[in-house]
Amino acid sequence: MNRFINRFKSTPGFMSFGNKRTKHLLINMEKPYILATTFGLPVGINKCFAPCVEKHFNVIAHETFTPEQTSLAEQVKAIFVWGGAINVDRALMQSLPNLKAVINGGVGVDHLDIPMINSFGVKVCNTPHVVDNATADIGMALMLASARKIIEGHHYSMSHNNQAMPEILMGTDISGATLGIIGLGRIGYKVARRAHGFEMKILYHNRNRRKEEEERAVGATYCAEMEDLLRKSDFVMVVVNLSPATHKLIGAKELALMKPTSTLINISRGLVVDQDALVEALQRKVIHAAALDVTYPEPLPMGHPLAALPNVIILPHMGTHCFGTTQLMVQRMVTNALAVLEGIQPPDEIQM
């Protein structure tokens, strides 16, 4: 325990401790403890994370925490988790007897076993709404960058090449092209609004529900069959949650239906697309290009065949990764955690 305390003595804002003589912690005993990933994260999230969270909680860094630190473990009331950064498994749950909430930064909770967590009497919350704009923006950015050869253009400029513009920089028009959105939920709808502004034709497919009001607002056409959307779209953007029903939703069969000139954009979860099938489709020019914010695993290992392909853009799952959005996510995490600890219904509890 002492070694653990010393580790944090010089970490401003995390835990400050008394001198050896008093041996008393100078942390605010009123504040509940949370376990959170902190040090491993890029400075951007730490900046957004620290002030807002520390106002209300004492933060125990997951990176240095072990369940054997039982007196500390007993104090943990909530876990703040970003993606799969903390493996919230049964063993961790068993080691935290006073845990009340697992709060996920982001909307996708496919990395959490919610029934198992709930079976410990622990609530799970996420941060919907606040991620919608930034995630839709990254979808548009990927589509535009791929269509208009932004990455290639940058490399060409940096090579100070004076030759005539090479063919590789010849892009595809966005205005007038057809965008097929698979999953017109909150984020999908934000994508549709942006695409409407870019004068695209919009198709969408939802497994569960046609959205007539949204359709009218952006002039979108519903495709009852996903296959119909795949056949007709120049750009296919995947915006569904990962669930057993959407696991490898886009495989060899679906890719074969797409136009040879089309581009697949994935801003949902890597596992919604069969990556081996995608590599093959790109190698055989079944489709023209892919632009991915998400892969499996993340990050992709060095030398992965996807990375070697032309016409592929891969981002490190950065859909929500901007200051304003991250700050809003963190505030929402705090709001949810405080509600659970105060015994009131949190705004974003995920009910199974």
Ligand SMILES: O=C(O)[C@H](O)CO
């Ligand atoms: O799920 C989300 O909201 C984003 O992918 C961030 O994890």
